[in-house]
Amino acid sequence: MLKTFGDYAPGLAPSGKMAEFAGGPSKPSDKGEDALLNCLVSGGDERLECEPGSGLNMYGHGPSPRPQDLAFGSSTASTISAQAFAAVGAYHAELLQEMETGPAAEIYAREIAQIRTKLLSLLGLDQSSGPSRVDAIMATSGTDIHLFAAALLGRQDDRTLMTITLMGNETGSGVMTAASGRHFMSRVGGNCPVAKGEELSPGHATRNTTVAVRNADGTLRSEDEIELELKGLIELARAAEFRCLLIVTDVSKTSLLAPGLETVFRLKERFGAMLDIMIDACQFRVSGATIRAYLAHDFLVAVTGSKFLAGPIFSGALLCPPGMSDRLKRRPLPSALADYCAKADWPEGWMAQDVLPDHANFGLLLRWKAALFELERFVGVREEKVIAVLSAFAEVVGERLQQDSAFELLDSRPIDRSRLWNRSDTARWDEIPSIFSFYLRNPYRGGILTAAETAVVYKNLAVEQSDLVPVRLGQPVRCADFGDMPASALRICLSAPLIVEACEGADALDGMISQAMTVLDRTADMAAQLTSQPSIIRASGV
Incomplete structure (x- = not known):
């Protein structure tokens, strides 16, 4: 059976010339819509799989446009729009033609760098090479971003990391596992089986604890109650000489900003350098101005293109402000992350580029292309x-x-x-x-x-x-x-x-x-x- 560059995920490319990238057209006859559809669902974990009969994934969506649907469910996932599909299809055809003669890894590195630049530009972020530059780490999903953050911050100064997240019913189902530095699915981007729940860095476990924002009857807990609980947890971490990462969700599945920002800033003032903040904005229901304000406070920001932006599932980015980039770019990564991302997914000058494989994930590239098509339309209004x-x-x-x-x-x-x-x-x-x-x-x-x-x-x-x-x-x-x-x-x-x-x-x-x-x-x-x-x-x- 003929292969397209959507048939392979990073880590499982075939041998020979075409092994330079995560799949690739072996013959010109592979061109066409089937190749595009295959590519759009490649380069991720089992959540991307579509059932043969329905053509839909576990969220009830597929890689083809469904303009007839009454689509008001973007807090879970979305189907690509007809306009974005057309734009991505033309782009995909250009890539197919170029890869007939060029090395796919080089093509991917160039194109994902352009995606990174365009994302930052649409958010109004400084693109100069100076001290105010924001870095963006590309990822296949928001859950992967939590895993990357735990890997980057874990064992810093040889201290154990404790992450604090909201309960999973307000975030993603795998977020708590990923935030503890563990595999959160049973198969990763390279189609490689892993032990779900196993540490990426055995012996260097990240602790994770969660905070509920609702009472048992669904009513909201008071902000004072949540702040008191968080303060107690971080005090315990400080006593144990841990570092802490507090993940603030803006906005959650049910449209909450939690914990509240007054609480967040009081905690940061109290605990200082031992407490880092990551804004989980994976719904992307935030403006460029809001993102810039968070980054100005030296907070990490996580976004995805598959919720509010309504791109096809699996495109994420971790935005790192300059101060955090300076701290984290020299951090070594667990070798297990080689199955989750490629060298080109990380910014220039980061140590990750020295240890990750030179793979290509064209599925991620096309999904971000679709998401940025929608973002560009939106910011133009x-x-x-x-x-x-x-x-x-x-x-x-x-x-x-x-x-x-x-x-x-x-x-x-x-x-x-x-x-x-x-x-x-x-x-x-x-x-x-x-x-x-x-x-x-x-x-x-x-x-x-x-x-x-x-x-x-x-x-x-x-x-x-x-x-x-x-x-x-x-x-x-x-x-x-x-x-x-x-x-x-x-x-x-x-x-x-x-x-x-x-x-x-x-x-x-x-x-x-x-x-x-x-x-x-x-x-x-x-x-x-x-x-x-x-x-x-x-x-x-x-």
């Missing part, structure tokens, strides 16, 4: 237009979820980043929520649907039917236990492409909001059908 669209969506969706007895809003709080700014009265688009989380209510017996029932509603909405298009919501998030009954919240979200389209005019905005109302109508109807026929739950195997 005037902020006042974006604010108007977000405000209109928030008003209508918020009112519907509050007034419709089919739903119950999950407890939330405003996004407050005023601590970052000298003035807090400036309107900023990223302080308007773009994720709304809600429980489903049972119209027959009253009360909230169980987690199992909510999962069936979510699954059934995404099924393509002859008379109904699929509805894409954010996956259920386990948020509460009411007595012995677990409950999950669904999420309706705006993505950058939806906002860009809605900014085209009043009719476009009305159309987008009408689609959102249809999504909520369909969700309420599906919940009513389910609860009137309990056998549906058993038949679904949930």
Whole structure:
């Protein structure tokens, strides 16, 4: 069978000339859409795999555009837009042609460097070679970024690292494992099997602890309570002569900025150099100005292109401010990271470039190309237009979820980043929520649907039917236990492409909001059908 450069992931390229890169076209006949689709799902772990029948991955998305979907689930994952797919397809064809005569590793190194430069440029970050330059480490996913951060900061000054994360129901499912410096999946980017949960650097374990932001009933804990708990944990780490990495989530799966920034800055002032801060902005629901402000405080920032930006899953970057870069660029890496990334994924001048393999990950390259296509479109829209669209969506969706007895809003709080700014009265688009989380209510017996029932509603909405298009919501998030009954919240979200389209005019905005109302109508109807026929739950195997 002919191979395309999407058939190989880093670490498993074939022998001979074509082994210079992570796959590559052995014959010109490999060109075409199949090669593009194969490439878009290459160079990651098993989360990228698509089922042969449906062509969808574990998140219910595939590498092809699905313009018919009501796509309001970008807090989980997205399907590539038709426009981005066309742009990436043309780029892919150029790469195929160039690789007929050129070394793929060199081509990849050049192209991923250009992706890095463009990402930083779109965020308004200094691209000079001077002391204010921000570095970007490219990664296949947000979870990989947490693993990289733990590897870079672990055993610094020969001291054990303790990472503090939010509970996994507000972040990614593998984040806590990755933040402890352990393999978080059973196979990595090179298609190599690994022992899930095993340390990357045996004997140099990173400790990890988590903090809950919600009570058992789903209500939010007070910021004072969270700060007191964090202070106690970091005091224990200091007494044990550990270093600490506090991971601040901005924003979480349910649209929280947690812990709050007043807490974060007080902790940083109290504990000084033994406490580092990483902002988990993997939803990418933050502006370039917000990212620049975080970097100015010497915080690491993690972003991905597959949530708000709606690129295909698996594209991440760890942004390092100059002070952190100076500290970390000379840090040795565990040899196990060679299966996760390539030399070119790391910036020039970092020790990692000396120890990582000279592989190419064209899947990562194409996925970032798609994400940056959407980011460039988004930053090209005037902020006042974006604010108007977000405000209109928030008003209508918020009112519907509050007034419709089919739903119950999950407890939330405003996004407050005023601590970052000298003035807090400036309107900023990223302080308007773009994720709304809600429980489903049972119209027959009253009360909230169980987690199992909510999962069936979510699954059934995404099924393509002859008379109904699929509805894409954010996956259920386990948020509460009411007595012995677990409950999950669904999420309706705006993505950058939806906002860009809605900014085209009043009719476009009305159309987008009408689609959102249809999504909520369909969700309420599906919940009513389910609860009137309990056998549906058993038949679904949930």
